[in-house]
Amino acid sequence: MGKTAFEKIWDAHRVSEIGDGTDLILIDRILLHERTGGVALKSLHASGRPVNDPAQVFATMDHIVDTLPGRSDNTLMPTGRDFILATREASKEAGISLFDLNDRRQGIVHVISPELGIILPGATLVCPDSHTCSQGALGGLAWGIGSSEAEHALATSTLRVNKPKTMRITIDGELAPGVTAKDLALYIVSEISSSGAVGHMIEYAGSAVTSLDVEARLTLCNMATELGAFSAFIAPDEKVFAYLKGRDYAPKGDDWTAALEQWKTIFTDADASFDKDVTLSGNDVPPMVSWGTSPQQSMPVTDDVPLYSEVSSRDSRDSYDRAIAYMDLEPGEPLRSFSIDAAFIGSCTNSRLSDLRRAADILIGQKVAPHVKAICVPGSTSVKALAEAEGLDKIFLDAGFEWRESGCSMCFFAGGESFGAEERVITSTNRNFESRQGPKTRSHLASPETVAMSAIMGHIADARMLAGKESR
Amino acid sequence: MKPLKIVRSLAVPLIVDNIDTDIIIPSREMKSVSKTGLSDGLFAGWRYTAVGSREINPDFVLNDAKYADAEILLAGDNMGCGSSREHAAWALAEYGFRVVIARSFNPIFRGNCIRNGILPVKLSPEPIAKAEGQITVNLEAMTITSEAGDGWNFELETEAREMLLEGLDPIDLTLKRAADIAAFREADRARRPWIYNLKAG
Numbered sequence: 001m002g003k004t005a006f007e008k009i010w011d012a013h014r015v016s017e018i019g020d021g022t023d024l025i026l027i028d029r030i031l032l033h034e035r036t037g038g039v040a041l042k043s044l045h046a047s048g049r050p051v052n053d054p055a056q057v058f059a060t061m062d063h064i065v066d067t068l069p070g071r072s073d074n075t076l077m078p079t080g081r082d083f084i085l086a087t088r089e090a091s092k093e094a095g096i097s098l099f100d101l102n103d104r105r106q107g108i109v110h111v112i113s114p115e116l117g118i119i120l121p122g123a124t125l126v127c128p129d130s131h132t133c134s135q136g137a138l139g140g141l142a143w144g145i146g147s148s149e150a151e152h153a154l155a156t157s158t159l160r161v162n163k164p165k166t167m168r169i170t171i172d173g174e175l176a177p178g179v180t181a182k183d184l185a186l187y188i189v190s191e192i193s194s195s196g197a198v199g200h201m202i203e204y205a206g207s208a209v210t211s212l213d214v215e216a217r218l219t220l221c222n223m224a225t226e227l228g229a230f231s232a233f234i235a236p237d238e239k240v241f242a243y244l245k246g247r248d249y250a251p252k253g254d255d256w257t258a259a260l261e262q263w264k265t266i267f268t269d270a271d272a273s274f275d276k277d278v279t280l281s282g283n284d285v286p287p288m289v290s291w292g293t294s295p296q297q298s299m300p301v302t303d304d305v306p307l308y309s310e311v312s313s314r315d316s317r318d319s320y321d322r323a324i325a326y327m328d329l330e331p332g333e334p335l336r337s338f339s340i341d342a343a344f345i346g347s348c349t350n351s352r353l354s355d356l357r358r359a360a361d362i363l364i365g366q367k368v369a370p371h372v373k374a375i376c377v378p379g380s381t382s383v384k385a386l387a388e389a390e391g392l393d394k395i396f397l398d399a400g401f402e403w404r405e406s407g408c409s410m411c412f413f414a415g416g417e418s419f420g421a422e423e424r425v426i427t428s429t430n431r432n433f434e435s436r437q438g439p440k441t442r443s444h445l446a447s448p449e450t451v452a453m454s455a456i457m458g459h460i461a462d463a464r465m466l467a468g469k470e471s472r
Numbered sequence: 473m474k475p476l477k478i479v480r481s482l483a484v485p486l487i488v489d490n491i492d493t494d495i496i497i498p499s500r501e502m503k504s505v506s507k508t509g510l511s512d513g514l515f516a517g518w519r520y521t522a523v524g525s526r527e528i529n530p531d532f533v534l535n536d537a538k539y540a541d542a543e544i545l546l547a548g549d550n551m552g553c554g555s556s557r558e559h560a561a562w563a564l565a566e567y568g569f570r571v572v573i574a575r576s577f578n579p580i581f582r583g584n585c586i587r588n589g590i591l592p593v594k595l596s597p598e599p600i601a602k603a604e605g606q607i608t609v610n611l612e613a614m615t616i617t618s619e620a621g622d623g624w625n626f627e628l629e630t631e632a633r634e635m636l637l638e639g640l641d642p643i644d645l646t647l648k649r650a651a652d653i654a655a656f657r658e659a660d661r662a663r664r665p666w667i668y669n670l671k672a673g
């Protein structure tokens with residue numbers, strides 16, 4: 001019986017079995033950010049334990065740091081400065097690489113890791129952040145951990161991990177024009193629910209997945225945690241190898257040749273089996289927007305806000321009622337009739353160069369509706385520089401978007417800057433929980449194109465209308 | 473960490489599905505670079521009348537005086553979903569919870585509980601909520617019993633159980649295998665040199 005790609009990587013990293021399905025797994029790369037990294041490093045230091053291999057550890061400033069132009073160590077979040085200073089000091093003390101403010105390599109942890117060639121096919125990578133699963137898009141095993149686990153990984157270069165079950169999600173067919181990886185991610189969670197992959201390692205497969213470029217794959221894998229998954233993974237292919245070649249920390253010279261040879265063995269054998277196998281058709285996926293307070297509460301942008309009877313197979317009455325009330329929606333009304341207060345393009349889901357380009361294609365020559373506050377936050381300092389080199393910043397600014405420094409920004413509310421209470425925000429991020437983007441804020445998740453189009457229209461809108469593909 | 477063998481307490485019935493870690497500890501309450509000082513912010517959005525306020529919401533179950541010393545929390549499905557922040561477990565532990573009983577757990581949250589001395593029990597909490605008075609959780613016997621004599625069995629992985637029973641830290645356990653890890657890494661370095669040929673900076 002053959003092995004899944006996941007099992008191949010897992011077995012190659014198993015130092016020993018601990019029992020009860022738990023293995024001691026070798027960790028190749030550890031990523032930290034200022035929100036929890038400083039805490040983990042300091043706590044480790046206080047317990048008298050050194051970092052086992054500092055060269056394999058990288059830290060960035062993304063979660064708390066401001067994204068306003070001219071930012072400094074001082075933050076809108078009270079006490080944010082303490083996190084920044086603690087992470088800087090602890091990184092230095094531990095001898096790990098830090099991508100600090102003003103470093104060209106700074107950015108959202110899951111954006112910079114692929115960009116710098118830190119995550120590699122077949123490698124294990126952990127980070128104390130639940131969207132670490134994004135990085136599985138490059139064919140590595142990347143998953144989110146807690147702070148104590150981060151300390152464990154730092155101290156021992158291993159983790160004790162309960163081996164997840166395996167799940168293949170095959171997306172056949174192809175995505176229609178104007179439909180993106182983000183729409184696919186929202187579609188999947190609306191189909192299989194936010195607990196549909198609990199305890200499972202997902203392998204995304206099928207023609208609609210392999211035809212995605214690397215950046216779009218990162219978007220797809222990003223939201224695996226919204227399915228409750230352990231993580232997600234896509235078998236690495238030529239697109240990934242071409243993407244990685246020459247990146248800062250990618251293998252060079254003989255190492256590159258040897259790595260490439262090994263990476264080509266990372267695929268699921270034809271006779272391997274999965275604990276769960278789900279097939280969906282990419283042809284069925286429309287542009288999606290979340291209506292509720294869980295990502296599974298997502299719907300086609302052109303539909304009406306669902307009645308309870310339409311979602312009763314997935315939502316309890318309580319959670320439906322609560323979401324409708326919180327989001328201030330009228331069941332049966334078109335989602336597109338709801339006016340928005342703000343539009344946000346950013347986050348580890350959708351803030352890479354290709355995302356900004358597609359949004360800019362919609363914004364060019366247009367103006368954001370006067371009542372809408374619109375913000376674009378490039379995912380990394382490097383994305384920002386590349387975007388500026390091709391003039392995207394001007395398109396965003398001319399349209400009425402703010403153009404920010406890179407970071408997590410208003411993807412989540414850390415106690416500093418946020419959207420206002422009861423404001424309706426269309427957002428390219430990944431979580432729409434209550435108060436995620438600020439106390440009582442109402443978040444609608446969507447693709448960057450949908451966000452851009454909605455910003456122009458002043459209400460939730462279908463970006464395909466620009467191309468005349470869909471009527472209003 | 474304090475060893476956990478037998479916990480006897482009232483159980484707080486907060487049987488709601490999908491309690492995410494931001495509900496357990498809102499990010500605005502995570503103000504300091506430390507694992508402590510979080511219990512005050514536990515369930516802040518539900519426990520207090522307004523954001524940033526400390527005025528008690530009398531309708532929230534945790535504010536019921538009879539649960540002031542409760543060490544057991546009952547929850548619904550998908551307990552601890554959302555952000556992987558370990559602060560959720562730290563806040564629960566600091567507040568005084570030693571056992572969380574839920575219909576199901578988010579796996580990251582569940583692991584964080586074990587690492588921080590909280591026993592996660594997967595069980596339907598509804599019958600327990602109906603049990604009058606104190607309940608007893610016995611980790612050695614892996615049983616839960618009510619004063620009325622109802623009983624339930626639960627399961628836990630051997631190592632998690634050992635850690636909780638002895639109050640051990642997993643890093644201690646793993647460092648006992650440091651020589652194995654070093655040998656494994658040496659062999660791996662020969663197989664995959666590119667993983668190791670990194671320079672910090």
Ligand code: SF4
Nearest residue numbers: 131347348408411412
């Ligand atoms: S951008 Fe948002 S989801 Fe991504 S790491 Fe930052 S806070 Fe988390």
